[in-house]
Amino acid sequence: MHFFYAQQLGGQDAPCTCEDGANEFVRKYFCDCIYSTSDTISFAFGMASIAVWLVAQIPQLVENYKNQRAEALSAWFLVDWLMGDTCNLLGCLASGNQLPTQVYTAGYFVLMDVVVLMQYIYYSAL
Numbered sequence: 001m002h003f004f005y006a007q008q009l010g011g012q013d014a015p016c017t018c019e020d021g022a023n024e025f026v027r028k029y030f031c032d033c034i035y036s037t038s039d040t041i042s043f044a045f046g047m048a049s050i051a052v053w054l055v056a057q058i059p060q061l062v063e064n065y066k067n068q069r070a071e072a073l074s075a076w077f078l079v080d081w082l083m084g085d086t087c088n089l090l091g092c093l094a095s096g097n098q099l100p101t102q103v104y105t106a107g108y109f110v111l112m113d114v115v116v117l118m119q120y121i122y123y124s125a126l
Contacts, residue, residue: 012119032102050105057112061119070120078120 012090018033026043034043064070089106092098 032104050101054105054108057116060116064116064119064123068123070116070123071121073116075120076111078113078117082110082117085109086111 016027016031016033018027021035022033023035023040026032030043032043034040060073062126064073086087086105089103089110092106
């Protein structure tokens with residue numbers, strides 16, 4: 001059986017432990033164990049998805065800034081989006097054994113949601 005996540009001992013993160021044959025780069029930098037071509041393809045698509053999502057809100061932020069308004073956005077949508085991403089982050093933190101990329105990505109999404117919501121509030125007050 002493969003060890004897909006870092007082993008935790010007494011609340012302390014142990015080094016990521018994989019069976020022989022795991023991709024060393026992924027183990028070292030992402031604390032994940034991948035062995036086969038299909039694992040590698042899946043990992044690559046997952047990283048590509050994260051990369052796309054990391055920049056997904058930037059065009060909206062830029063547009064809001066250029067136009068000095070955000071009235072086309074729904075406040076309820078933004079609040080709902082923030083609540084969903086916050087629940088995702090809290091779930092990652094509560095489980096205690098999520099991959100670091102999952103926790104960092106969840107935190108980033110909460111931060112971006114707050115920035116967009118603050119833009120909405122700021123430009124609505126002008």
